[in-house]
Amino acid sequence: MNINNEMIKNYLQQRSDLPEEFYTLFGSMDQERVLLFSLIDLDAELKFCQRWLILTDKRLLLIEQGQDKINCLHEYERALVKKVLEVKSLGLTTLQFLGGGNGPFFFEVQFTHRQKAMMEKMRFAIEESVFKMEMSAAETYQSTILKPILEARNNLADENQDALVRLLHYLRPYKKEVIIGMTAALCGSFISLIPAYLSGRLIDDVVRPYQSHELTGPLASKLGLTFIIGLVGAYILREFFIWQRLKRMSIIGEKVASDLRNDLFQHIQTLGADFFSRKHSGSLISRIGSDTDRIWDFIAFGVVEVTVAIGTLIGLSVVLMARDFKLGLAMVLPLPFLLFAIYWQGERMKKLFIRAWRKWSVVTSHLSDVIPGIQVVKVFGQESREVKRFTQKNKDFTEETFAFHRTWTTFWPLLMLGVHTTTILMWGLATPRLLSPAENPEHLTAGVFVSFLLYATLMVWPLEIIGQVSRMLNRALSSAYRIFEILDTRNPMPMASAIQVPAVCLGDIEFQNVFFSYDKLRPILKNVNFQIRQGEMIGLVGTSGGGKSTITKLLARIYDPHSGIIRIDGYDLKELEPAWVKKNVGMVLQEPYLFFGTIWENITYGLPNAGELDIIAAAKAANAHDFILKLPNGYDTVVGERGHTLSGGERQRISIARAILHDPKILLLDEATSAVDTETERKIQEALDKLVVNRTTIAIAHRLSTLRKADRLMVIDNGNIVEMGTHRELVAKADGKYAELYRLQFEVEGGSLLN
The missing domain is CATH 3.40.50.300 (P-loop containing nucleotide triphosphate hydrolases)
Structure with a gap:
């Protein structure tokens, strides 16, 4: 099964070709050729069904597969069917097949909008008496029904890592700077664990012994100063590494965004005219501008911040359980559940972001239409109308943003409540042990508990960062999908394996049996032949x-002919x-x-x-x-x-x-x-x-x-x-x-x- 068949089966849940036994109705290719066919997915009672409308060079047929035989519901000589009348309804379309002028009504079919593009081609071929197709009936059918899926596929990709991995590949040229920046980030995160540890030791090794007269004043002051100097050094080192991280990664983010813009614009120059007839200029401008900016934000801060946050959580888990295993375990066990909640929320947010950016493309497309044509707007006095149209499109986009803001602002307090619940659990487990006698094996010293309190505060920060980066990641991925959709588009006019570069151009031109159609259905040039001499x-x-x-x-x-040869100077x-x-x-x-x-x-x-x-x-x-x-x-x-x-x-x-x-x-x-x-x-x-x-x-x-x-x-x-x-x-x-x-x-x- 080829990839087209798999996609039609997976996405549309319908066949990719006529049942094999249907072809036996038409004999050999010399006897009758199948030009087009389409699935008819509704019956006369508007129930789902699987019938096939088939157009050959001789007949028009409506067929369904019975239990033990093929049922031909309608069959007419093609020459009799002259007109196709379309009747639109909510959620479905009806085509009525008629004779010429006020000729007889033959039959009608109903179908969902999923089949509409193919049925439009059927209608045109019947009314315009098309008897020759550039592609086989199966190829025409597959390419037509798959077209909207292929165009949206990058935006709906299930595997986030594909876009993410491709995005991270843009870091390769800056490997050295990335390693330095990431190392600085990790060093800063691990050093940030030191102050809480030193604070606990200061209480247990200096304050408590001094209060119980186990240490003299001068010795306690000397030890206390040592700990304070250690705290100062830790904070200075932490800020130094943060400075290194921010300086390097923000510049790398700009370089990656610049590379993406260059690649995108360079690739756009290689695409054919048919691409620009399908894509709105406002959408392309949005992808080169806004989408690359969102990716810069993610590369410059998101990648490092999430790495630092995960490193901090790992370091915290190790230190907490090393300081007190039971109390540390109580704080570490909820972490996987909190992280899964962030991931689950991110999946929901991804869909909302994609919908919002589609609406934003509509806004930018409207701007790119109206602003260049502002003279026409003013000549016809349509300023208020255009303001109304823009306001509606802007409102649609704003409402989509409200959706993900509502989702995010509802989730975030619940996540923080879960974090604070962990802190309360720590207090509940620690209080009896703090109040127990010092000689009790389960006794918890005040210094260790203060360390835990400070570590609990530190734990909130990486969870916040991962949550924020999850939203940033979804914004960046939705933009990456849109960018890679363009980068993955290929020019339908491939380069020849052997390129010719004549020394001079004389100017002789020849068209030989040239056929061309913009949509591969409506022929624009039909077997054109001529020669033009130089000058x-x-x-x-x-x-x-x-x-x-x-x-x-x-x-x-600008286009290539579908068949035939065009020559310049014989080439x-x-x-x-x-x-x-x-x-x-x-x-x-x-x-x-x-x-x-x-x-x-x-x-x-x-x-x-x-x-x-x-x-x-x-x-x-x-x-x-x-x-x-x-x-x-x-x-x-x-x-x-x-x-x-x-x-x-x-x-x-x-x-x-x-x-x-x-x-x-x-x-x-x-x-x-x-x-x-x-x-x-x-x-x-x-x-x-x-x-x-x-x-x-x-x-x-x-x-x-x-x-x-x-x-x-x-x-x-x-x-x-x-x-x-x-x-x-x-x-x-x-x-x-x-x-x-x-x-x-x-x-x-x-x-x-x-x-």
Whole structure:
């Protein structure tokens, strides 16, 4: 049984594949192929059941396993089922299968939300007439139902030690400092036991003998001074070791947190675009910032404090039983029960902390949404609405924090009551022995009892520390789960075993039988084939959603195709070194992104060490130099976040200057002149005309006028290249897709199209 089967069985308590005998219904693969299937876990009376909805390339079936045979409850030719109607209810969903238009009602199924994601894929495949799947039916089913479990698995990990051990591995580079800090901590804890011992000896060996005239005044004073000097030395040594511990461990904690932040940010840079489409930026910021701070707190203080506390408890237990075995045993026996209570409480607190930090991620995600879009909020007058939304999310988080504060504040007094009960028990056992005659073998001296009282006070401190560290540990582990969840995420685009690094890039491009889907169900590109010669400019046109931008994303290797090959200069794109691809493939996006900083820094982003003359030349080529000089500080003018202090056209021209300076051999232009006025479009187009010289260029545009210098045009429709040729060739096809687009824009723009 593989790991997916085990996880589905353990977490979902359902099968990971169709029963083997079901496959006999469909014959060989040549006869009928199973495309998708899903468990239907509710019957018509809304009782739990195990039925299977199966979609093949020929039929739609609802099947259940009977006692001695397979029962086919519904079976219809796939061509008859045209529409799937969804009816939502509390706790369940119903899908009704219908014919086309107002066609007949065939049947309906009910299922819990656990099956909803898979049923959504079934619904889409039926309505969109999907007859080819990238994965097998079992693989699609398993990956779909396991997706939410895999995403939450790190947050719900049962083995705390996994995250804790991984966290402690970050201490390895600082082994020497850790050893010194831990040694200092343990020395300090053991030295803290000395004052109580010396105090008892001072009473029994100095005070009592002097009071009974067994010692003279001068001798008693001399002995008393010796004990006091010993106390002073113990306290000085203890504070020295505490200083060493705090100094070293706090610095180590900062170093570990810094290493975690570096590893996390570096790893995030390696992840694919699909990861960022699933994760909110606010959540990622929270993990890099807040979560690493909580881990610093634990590493700097928690690790050492709990070590010191455990060492102190062990030392106390040994000293107490050595001083008086019976009385010491009475104080030591309750310790395991108190420690177990702290552990049990920690397990409860862990779940509450995880819930609270999830709510906190929602708060930070809301902030990262609203603050960058504050202009939109103000334009539409939605300030009060956003305040209300934030207040509700903040309230939800606060209520979660109340839950663990209530739990903690209820438990802590009870724990301390248990500690004080131990002290009272000690008094109860010690009092008769204190009052017994001195010659009684069970007699307890006042000095020993004072030592026990002081040790009882010392015992409260390590228990408090372990309790506090337990809460700190749960905070740190909940943060560690969130961090390791990111670090354990792998880029779905693996590196090839043999990396190719060509000496130069010529700019030849080839797509061969390329298929691509963002969700592995809805095909975006379908068997795309074309070749582009070096230096050629190709225009991509077509309706929105046809797959134009996807072609550029695949060429820039933001995504990998699910099947087929993309080649640059004859090399498989997957085998080329990523850095080589980024250097030789440049993009100018529809919405240019500028970082907070100076214009100079934004232009040189792709080439930080560029010379001043090259930077100015790039700005001039992009028609940006003149407007930059008119700004208060010229090239040193600081643009706001995302460049919001500049107009859209100005941002675009800086983006083009950045691309010109980068000097890629292959250039991808994605709607670079959309959403700007005519004059700005003219300036941007002039800059683009300079940019595309001696480069292989793929330009996407809805305005056909921006493609007037394209060597060839490709018309993309529904994931296919439906037409290819020059403007004149395509316009000549009166019933063609391009001619239709041309006529529509000609009417809108009053004859100003390509001439």
